[in-house]
Amino acid sequence: MDTPDRLGDRRLRLNVGGVRFETLKSTLELKPGTRLALLAHLQESDETWDGDTNEYFFDxxxxxxxxxxxxxxxxxxxxxxxxxxxxxxGVSFT
Incomplete structure (x- = not known):
């Protein structure tokens, strides 16, 4: 699950090819209409969500x-x- 930072924004954890990244939801929202901006809104209902590790996984x-x-x-x-x-x-994050 995403966690709030001190400013009320949400941190999201993404596992990309085995490497973990953290970013703010607001960062992903900077490019509206992209796959990552959509991810920031769908959150756990997205098919890339891994509830066991509390992160999104992209191969x-x-x-x-x-x-x-x-x-x-x-x-x-x-x-x-x-x-x-x-x-x-060819990468389909955006």
């Missing part, structure tokens, strides 16, 4: 997700030189 490339989450935070997309652009284009 995707965790390095690609690092870049995508940073894009949500900064509105700029930068990738590590080890990540092929086609991986980013």
């Amino acid at each position: 995707r490339h965790p390095g690609a997700f690092t870049a995508i989450l940073q894009y949500y935070r900064t509105d700029e997309l930068h990738t590590d030189h080890n990540i092929c652009g086609n991986i980013i284009k």
